[in-house]
Amino acid sequence: MLSAGPERCPFDSWDSSWRLRGLAVVEFARRRGVATALLKSVIVRSHAKGARALWGMTRIAAVPVHTRLGFETIGTQYEVPPAGPHCSTFVRLTDELVSSLSDRQEAANGARRSDGRRRA
Known part of the structure; x- marks a missing residue:
């Protein structure tokens, strides 16, 4: 799960920034690329909707x-009770970044078999 939406960034002057909230992956699905896929999707979609930064x-x-x-x-690093230690993160959404993520996704999809599993 991951949500994002327009919210002014407290440590940058961009008016068109979006805030990420609630990235969570159930335990049995962790370390399988789910969080990466969610973040990539939000980066691409928020950029398409006019966001120029995510934080x-x-x-x-x-x-x-x-x-x-x-x-x-x-x-x-700071503490967010009861969730634990956190830090603030930030990325500027450039055409180059979005393009590179799309290129990586296409390469990953090309490495999969028709049944969705990775080729050996």
């Missing part, structure tokens, strides 16, 4: 997924 309060465990997709961390 959020990211759990420390999810920071690597975000940074692989171009996000940077802002400031220092």
Whole structure:
């Protein structure tokens, strides 16, 4: 699950920023690319709707997924009770970023068999 929508970024002056909220993947589906697919989809869709930046309060465990997709961390780690340690993340949505994510998705889809499983 992941939601996003227009909300002014507290650490950037862009008027057209969107905030990420509630990235969650059920335990049995973790480490299978679900969070990456959700984030890619939000990046592409929010950019298409006019967003020029995404930001959020990211759990420390999810920071690597975000940074692989171009996000940077802002400031220092902080506690969000009862969820635990977080840091702020931010990415500018450029045509190049969106294009690179689309290219990676097409390459990944090409590596799958017709039944949806990865080719060996």
